[in-house]
Amino acid sequence: MAKELDGYNFEQRHGKSRVRVARVWQSKDGRHSMVEWNINISLLSDCLASYVRDDNSDIVATDTMKNTVYAKAKECSKELSVEEFAILLGKHFTSYYPQVTSAMVKIVEKPWERVHIDGQPHNHGFKLGSEKHTTEAIVQKSGVLQLTSGIEGLALLKTTKSGFEGFIRDKYTALPETRERMLATEVTALWRYPYESILSIPQKPLFNERYLDVKKVLMDTFFGPPKEGVYSPSVQSTLFHMEKAVLSRFPDISGIQLQMPNIHFLPINLSSKENGTIVKFEDDVYLPTDEPHGSIQAKLTRFWSKM
Numbered sequence: 001m002a003k004e005l006d007g008y009n010f011e012q013r014h015g016k017s018r019v020r021v022a023r024v025w026q027s028k029d030g031r032h033s034m035v036e037w038n039i040n041i042s043l044l045s046d047c048l049a050s051y052v053r054d055d056n057s058d059i060v061a062t063d064t065m066k067n068t069v070y071a072k073a074k075e076c077s078k079e080l081s082v083e084e085f086a087i088l089l090g091k092h093f094t095s096y097y098p099q100v101t102s103a104m105v106k107i108v109e110k111p112w113e114r115v116h117i118d119g120q121p122h123n124h125g126f127k128l129g130s131e132k133h134t135t136e137a138i139v140q141k142s143g144v145l146q147l148t149s150g151i152e153g154l155a156l157l158k159t160t161k162s163g164f165e166g167f168i169r170d171k172y173t174a175l176p177e178t179r180e181r182m183l184a185t186e187v188t189a190l191w192r193y194p195y196e197s198i199l200s201i202p203q204k205p206l207f208n209e210r211y212l213d214v215k216k217v218l219m220d221t222f223f224g225p226p227k228e229g230v231y232s233p234s235v236q237s238t239l240f241h242m243e244k245a246v247l248s249r250f251p252d253i254s255g256i257q258l259q260m261p262n263i264h265f266l267p268i269n270l271s272s273k274e275n276g277t278i279v280k281f282e283d284d285v286y287l288p289t290d291e292p293h294g295s296i297q298a299k300l301t302r303f304w305s306k307m
């Protein structure tokens, strides 16, 4: 939304970042559920005067945005997903303020999971898991919607059934070809839902279920069956199969993007002049590293998708 200003193009937006909120719901039978969210709000709004004429009369204060998060969390009497809350906030900002034309709301959910004690789900006890459920809703005043969800920090590793062969060899190449290596990554996934308007969101959206389904399909494809696994000829190939599995399984996902760093575990071979071989690598002792790492990413979308 660039505006011409003094012979230049000018674009602006403002919002509040890292608004943290936790919400607890208590049911009559004494069972509590809870979420913890980290929220980023960014508004496209007509407040040019604040930039050029020192006139703040059209500004929604970012402090007000923060308070709105707490007020809306309070109003949510039933447990809801990050997607639903992001859409709810986006709808609010674009419908409540004439100046606001578009709202971008990103949420990262902290992975609190109910604990089990003696095999029983605890009524009010939670522990922190690892990977995070994310979302981004972009809501326009007209009701036009762009909705993506994602996973952050899904760390996966397999100790075999991975190799890398046949790549370009030149005078700088030192990497040996192999059909036996460790494969480790930390998946960041982002997928797009096909709903193009807030009116087309299903009555009972199952975003949390879909998040778990997508995670399962990604992991099943990465690892293969429990006994024999599945051979990965490259991170690239595995990534592509993971994306394709998600799109073929879920018609309500229009595109998916994966980022999969190749986190290297280096073979350890040690020898010295006086002792000869100290440690000979036999697919057993590795040096775990986190940098440098390979970085592989790709996006797979249906032909009609706008992702």
Ligand SMILES: O=c1[nH]c(=O)c2[nH]c(=O)[nH]c2[nH]1
Pocket: 164, 175, 233, 234, 235, 236, 262, 294
């Ligand atoms: O799966 C891989 N893909 C690469 O592109 C690559 N490059 C590299 O050095 N090792 C690997 N492994």
